[in-house]
Amino acid sequence: MSQTLEYKGYNGSVLYSAEDRTLHGRIVGIRDTVTYEGTNVSALEKNFKSAVDEYLAFCQAEGKTPGTPFKGSFNVRISQDLHKRAALYAEEHNRKLNAVVNDALQEYLTHSA
Structure with missing residues (x-):
């Protein structure tokens, strides 16, 4: 099973x-590339949180919406x-295409989990 980290x-x-022999990752779901790594789980979690904080601070300093x-x-x-x-x-x-796709994806993920 795939795991993800979550913060802010x-x-x-x-x-x-x-x-x-390292753990690494990237923030998923955004266009910007933000990566982090660590030699163990604790370091990875700490560096992930630091990467998020640094990304948000960078965006604020640049006047960019994160x-x-x-x-x-x-x-x-x-x-x-x-x-x-x-x-x-x-x-x-008598439905919108988006509603049909949403329902189909929901059904698929419910039954494949």
Whole structure:
């Protein structure tokens, strides 16, 4: 099972490099690349929190709005046929395509967990 770190509304990945014998990761869900590493779990967690704090401080100093993780919208590329089928299903059931996709994703994640 994949684990993530969480701090101030940001999530961070947890990966292991056998070559370097270190844990490392990046903040997920934002456009900016923010990475961190550590030689053990405690160091990784500490460095993740420091990376988030430094990212927020950098954005404030630059007058930049920090990336908002998981805003609730993303682009998905699917086949033309699947797009057509989903759109026709939505139309036939008097629903918006976004609602159909949301329900399908919710159903998939509920049953695959």
